[in-house]
Amino acid sequence: MYETQYHRASSVADAAALMEKAEDGKFLAGGQTLIPTMKQRLAAPSDLIDLRNIAEMKGISEEGGAIKIGAATSHYAVASSDVVKRLIPGLAALAGGIGDPAVRHMGTIGGSISNNDPAADYPAALIALGATVVTNQRSLSAEDFFTGMFDTALDEGEIVTAVSFPVPEKSAYSKYPNPASRYAMAGVFVAKGKDGAVKVAVTGAGQGGVFRVEEMENALSSNWSADAVAGISIPADDLLADIHGSAEYRANLVTVMAKRAVAAA
């Protein structure tokens, strides 16, 4: 790791001010991706601004038909939250399947979505559940937030402070892990909103990060069953391929995981 300067922010405003002063700063949330990346000398921020101790960015609350999760809330806190388990069990299960127990104690929802790793789990939930991302500057829809692999709509210095998930009628997440890294090779989040709208979001498989499968959404809108998506295969053209799985294999996994998620919801 290259030398860096660490700052512990006490508030969102403090964090923004620290970033303003930094030459080439980076926000540090759980650090479960950033620290390993820095260890491999693939990132060399001059300054690290630690968001993990900002009280106003922590916590889980139920607000008007939605669950609001502070950006600095750990995956473990989400997975073990009674509110989340009661209202959006699919989301709790997703959080409980990220990384491993030690990673879940450190990693945060804000850090995960701001990094937007194409194999991360949370983006699928945000898209399928129609979540709203709250930053220190604005609120924006998940669809607008995720702009591509490792890319988001965040401006320089902009900090995700919370994510708000409308409570769906039902939802579930099913992922197939990469045998080595255990990141998703294909993870499918299916959700049926209180308004009846169905969304199917896929992570881990797409070259451009998380994406929706409209054909599956239409099929599920008229018939919410695993059989409804069983026959729908997505084109392999824009999918990731590596030594663990070809694009065709990932396309197959998307259909299988969609079936299993629907069955579990």
Next chain:
Amino acid sequence: MTTVSMTLNGKKVSANVEDRTLLVHYIREAQNLTGTHVGCDTSQCGACVVHVNGEAVKSCSMLAVQADGAEVTTVEGLANGTELHPVQAAFREHHGLQCGFCTPGMIMTAVDMIRRHGAHLDEKTIRHELEGNICRCTGYHNIVKAIKAAADQMAAMKTAAE
């Protein structure tokens, strides 16, 4: 350089280190507790697991400065004097270790796992919970047995105390 202070195994400690110093190196080099190991670069092997404020974390994926002011427990801080923690004793009783290198991280992970799950630990849950700890010697068979036995024993001790 920054002065990083913490309560390490119940003792207040302090050292002046570079900000880039990982918690594991702070523990091993600044505090000379070498029970916590480094087995990979990508935070997957879990040889470095310690408890920070009561929760298992990978000390190779956390800067020492992030733990400034925290309560940190390593494998050296687990036993009560000469009395082994039940998880330590179970690893020995069930031959849950061979070369010993992954063992400190395994034990710290197991203690955290039992804290969260209590006695409700079946083989499947234990195997799943060990996702972030790699052992090359034991094939996990006896590690799983040791954790199950320790969880059962700790639950029985708790019941007996109530």
Next chain:
Amino acid sequence: MGVQGIGARALRKEDKRFITGKGRYTDDMTLPRMTYASFVRSPHAHAKIVSIDASAALEMPGVDAVLTGEQLVGDGIGNLICGWMIHSKDGTPMKMGAWRALEPETVRFVGQAVAVVIADTQGQARDAAEAVLVEYEELPAAVTSTDALKEGAPQLHPEAPGNLIYDWDIGDEAATNAAFDAAAKVVEMDVVNNRLAPNPMEPRAAVADYDTAEEHYTLYTTSQNPHVARLVLSAFYNVAPEHKLRVIAPDVGGGFGSKIFIYPEEIVALWASKRVGRPVKWVSDRTEAFLTDAHGRDHVSHAELALDADNKITGFRVKTVANLGAYMSLFSSSVPTYLYATLLSGQYDIPNIHCNVKAVYTNTTPVDAYRGAGRPEATFLVERMMETAARQVGMSPAEFRRKNFIRSFPHQTPVIMCYDAGDYDATLDAALKAIDYDGFPARKAEAARRGKLRGMGLSCYIEACGIAPSAAVGSLGAGVGLWESAEVRVNPVGSIEVLTGSHSHGQGHETTFAQLISERFGVDTDTVSIVHGDTDKVQFGMGTYGSRSGAVGMSAIVKALDKVEAKAKKIAAHLMEASEGDIQIEGGELKVAGTDKKLTFTEVALAAYTAHNLPEGMEPGLKEGAFYDPTNFTFPAGTYACEVEVDPETGKTEIVNFVAADDFGKIINPMIVEGQVHGGIAQGVGQALLESVAYDETGQLLTASYMDYAMPRADDLPSYTLLTTETICPGNPLGMKGCGEAGAIGSPPAVINAITDAINNNDLAMPATPQRVWLASRAALAQAAE
């Protein structure tokens, strides 16, 4: 712990330090004024070094030196060697290219060291290593063994035209060909044994310390055989004369073969320590381990089996190409020859065997022994062939094997080995019973109703362990003898120290070796210490690998104990005025048979050291040494049965039942033996389902971390059912055979045989990743539909 002899499930003495964080591994050593080494490594698989510019690095904070291959060669540091000479079938010696610890001219694999930075901290060393500017002229690379043998392939070493290291034969080719000419049926198949990275959890490390006043070096290092390291470092690398070099292998966190070899980094650490006049520490990170720890396996074979009309095997013909990587590592030449082709008879009575092996250079990490070393490759080939042949001739795989088993011993195979003892029906029967082989069709049908494909696979392995009779291996080209040594020191107060040339890096020697003493003298294991891993403490020894610590290392201890016992009896007889033949040792006491006269072991020991009243002419003291040279290999064997369920939608394989029935001969500590088998099976299942080193076509390593190299985790593996049967090994005093490698040897074919049975497609390579199984399963379905 009390008296715990042979056969006791004694808990391990060494565990206390490991479970409390008090283990002492190489990276735990910190010496005063210590510096840190960071290597500058080649980013190219094959390139000429045009220039190395260290000027910027030398100016960086904390940097003490930047050293290159030119300086290393200038200081007379020798090339790395391969210690086993193999001759090609035309009689020419193997073609060895020069391997320098720091390469001055041409790099031949990604990760090869070209320079080293020595600095005050590890961070400074790494920072400066990045600032060393190396200009390369890239050359085309030969990555696979098949490509390297092609006409016009890039040439690695001028010494080895066509990249061919040797072209070696074993067995009677003419007789084997004749058997095929006369065969009723011939079964053919291609088999690839995938390349693995050994991955002990402790990465390699070295702390080197040069004492300028004494001109003496100390090296702490992660070694399975510190004496061999010292021998090679002094005899071939000219680092220091043997008496001026102390090698200490303290607690070592697993080896699996990869820590047998002496690598460039240890040589450089020693040399650099003298150069900078301060101790030098180097610790590998995991990516460096993937790049530089010797890999294992990597064979491509074509095999043919000849059968008569009654399905008896009449001939076996094999052609193998072995990829040895860019350089010949210490024992690399022996792995695909004498450790491989000599086991091609398996458990079967095969009258004619011929095998040809071509060993090839490629622009990849060197390949050498990894748990099993050659024997897993042989077993995978033989047992895939047995299963395939049984399916093709329409016999039950169990019955086909049984029909061809060897049943009389000793049995001379056509490929050197003479099996001394075994009962292959016993282990097969035990495994079939434990896995309920007969109930399998019902379970398969039940699984099918749940949409799962269930399969059963067998593997009847044999291995040659306890290496090895020195004269025999010497005649086959080994550069060293493979005996072992021991010294038993009875202290004046009766406590016992056993110094052994074996090295424990997880195997539990401190416990099992103490059990042997406890058994012999009836003393508490707590009064026994096992000393190993330090060339200053222990007389010469050959180290631990090839499942030899029990069969060879403990046999040496037995020989030393024989001498101690004889002397103790003489002293006791003298003191009690009895005849030597009447002295019996029991429960820590020396008794005169038929009387109540007795002395404690402690009293006899004290008498030996006070020397006030010893038999006429006897030297004082009670300390004896011994060297044991085995008379034959040992032949552990067994049957592994694996039952799997495949999810046809994802291709994921779940092992639902795994039975290992092993014959290890006499077992000292069943608990430790079971642990060895568990770990071995996990590595074998890892090879079968998960692990594979992958390079791209330019020779870049694609699996350089746990993000891409799939290590077996707890939830990838089942719990195992272990059984043992016993035929006593006649070749050593304890009747032991060895258990360290069996799991890794026996399990891969059992797993693949089970999956291919489940999906009804025999064409499946290792590792059987979900994607591969999914494709093979779909192909089988498509074929069935035609």
